[in-house]
Amino acid sequence: xxxxxxxxxxxxxxxxxxxxxxxxxxxxxxxxxxxxxxxxxxxxxxxxxxxxxxxxxxxxxxxxxxxxxxxxxxxxxxxxxxxxxxxxxxxxxxxxxxxxxxxxxxxxxxxxxxxxxxxxxxxxxxxxxxxxxxxxxx
Numbered sequence: 275x276x277x278x279x280x281x282x283x284x285x286x287x288x289x290x291x292x293x294x295x296x297x298x299x300x301x302x303x304x305x306x307x308x309x310x311x312x313x314x315x316x317x318x319x320x321x322x323x324x325x326x327x328x329x330x331x332x333x334x335x336x337x338x339x340x341x342x343x344x345x346x347x348x349x350x351x352x353x354x355x356x357x358x359x360x361x362x363x364x365x366x367x368x369x370x371x372x373x374x375x376x377x378x379x380x381x382x383x384x385x386x387x388x389x390x391x392x393x394x395x396x397x398x399x400x401x402x403x404x405x406x407x408x409x410x411x412x
Contacts, residue, residue: 276323277316278341283326284312286333301325360402368400 287297294312298305303322311318318326347367362368369379383389388408390399 276318279323279326279330280311280316280318282330286330290333297329301329362400362402363397365398368398371402372405 283297286292287294292300294308295305297303298308301308303325307318307322362371365379366376369376372379374382379387386408388401388404390401391397392399
């Protein structure tokens with residue numbers, strides 16, 4: 275995640291015409307650490323990352339979508355493993371669970387693989403038991 279945060283900071287500094295020295299003053303991070311980050315070293319301490327996230331948030335420039343999506347997907351993976359949830363949301367996630375490629379899944383769907391599509395949220399849901407039954411009958 276550090277690389278993403280640093281790239282967001284660099285982008286925001288460019289938009290606001292903020293120098294490394296000014297960023298250091300605003301975040302409490304040393305100028306040398308900022309220079310090292312801006313030169314491609316994305317290995318930073320959690321404290322430094324927290325300060326950068328706080329600074330980005332204060333400037334209204336932190337795009338959470340990518341991070342939030344990754345965290346939610348990780349959480350869903352974890353919940354599926356713990357609870358052995360009978361449902362899997364999403365075609366890519368289901369293809370991964372089944373151990374097949376995305377194009378192969380599309381082909382299987384055209385051939386009748388059971389799926390539940392919820393139009394309100396534009397999402398595919400697969401029931402593992404239904405799929406197992408379908409595959410065993412083929």
